[in-house]
Amino acid sequence: MQAQFITLDGIDGAGKSTNLTVIRNWFETRNLPVLFTREPGGTPVGEALREILLNPATQAGLRTETLMMFAARCQHIESVIAPALSGGVNVVSDRFTDATFAYQGGGRGVPLADIAALENWVQGGLRPDLTILLDVPLEVSMERISRNREKDRFEQEEAAFFTRVRDVYLSRAAAAPERYAVIDSNREREAVRQSIESALNQHFGF
Numbered sequence: 001m002q003a004q005f006i007t008l009d010g011i012d013g014a015g016k017s018t019n020l021t022v023i024r025n026w027f028e029t030r031n032l033p034v035l036f037t038r039e040p041g042g043t044p045v046g047e048a049l050r051e052i053l054l055n056p057a058t059q060a061g062l063r064t065e066t067l068m069m070f071a072a073r074c075q076h077i078e079s080v081i082a083p084a085l086s087g088g089v090n091v092v093s094d095r096f097t098d099a100t101f102a103y104q105g106g107g108r109g110v111p112l113a114d115i116a117a118l119e120n121w122v123q124g125g126l127r128p129d130l131t132i133l134l135d136v137p138l139e140v141s142m143e144r145i146s147r148n149r150e151k152d153r154f155e156q157e158e159a160a161f162f163t164r165v166r167d168v169y170l171s172r173a174a175a176a177p178e179r180y181a182v183i184d185s186n187r188e189r190e191a192v193r194q195s196i197e198s199a200l201n202q203h204f205g206f
């Protein structure tokens with residue numbers, strides 16, 4: 001099997017960062033080479049753009065924001081993701097283009113067709129082989145992100161924004177069920193862990 005490109009996505013507070021450890025352990029147990037990265041970020045240029053994008057003081061129009069996301073992604077693909085995959089290393093990214101469709105498209109209102117055009121331009125044929133979509137109801141997301149950290153520029157948005165974000169994630173997953181594992185993340189951590197592991201087992205044929 002070729003090296004796989006796996007993305008972890010979902011609204012803020014869904015448990016992406018928390019469950020990276022689950023995925024890391026899964027790869028380690030099976031001795032499979034894997035690289036963990038994140039978006040926006042993953043490269044010096046990408047991390048600098050991340051600072052700008054997440055800083056609540058940043059004022060950027062919706063197209064500017066979208067282009068910065070894809071600028072970061074372009075560098076990320078060229079210097080990290082594509083080389084790893086062609087060198088036989090699996091890649092797991094905490095967020096990827098689904099987040100741009102969801103946040104800039106659903107949340108901000110950038111036409112999804114424009115995002116799809118940028119996706120084609122920046123990524124060529126590169127798409128995730130598997131997207132683990134962690135899903136929680138809005139109230140749970142809101143409760144979790146207000147729990148114990150300072151909110152970034154996106155996390156400060158209102159509930160209606162996140163409703164649109166979540167809707168786009170779910171409709172993208174429904175439109176391409178073979179690529180997505182939608183996991184109910186509003187459960188005990190142990191149950192979420194088991195679902196993630198079975199999604200990986202199924203994808204890799206274990």
Ligand SMILES: Nc1ncnc2c1ncn2[C@@H]1O[C@H](COP(=O)(O)OP(=O)(O)O)[C@@H](O)[C@H]1O
Nearest residue numbers: 011012013014015016017018144185187188189
């Ligand atoms: N299954 C779960 N049950 C209860 N709380 C959880 C669960 N998974 C994650 N959390 C908590 O929710 C918060 C957000 O989780 P995090 O992994 O940072 O989400 P994300 O990276 O998707 O924004 C954290 O405080 C985390 O400890």
Ligand SMILES: [Mg+2]
Nearest residue numbers: 016017018094
């Ligand atoms: Mg996170």
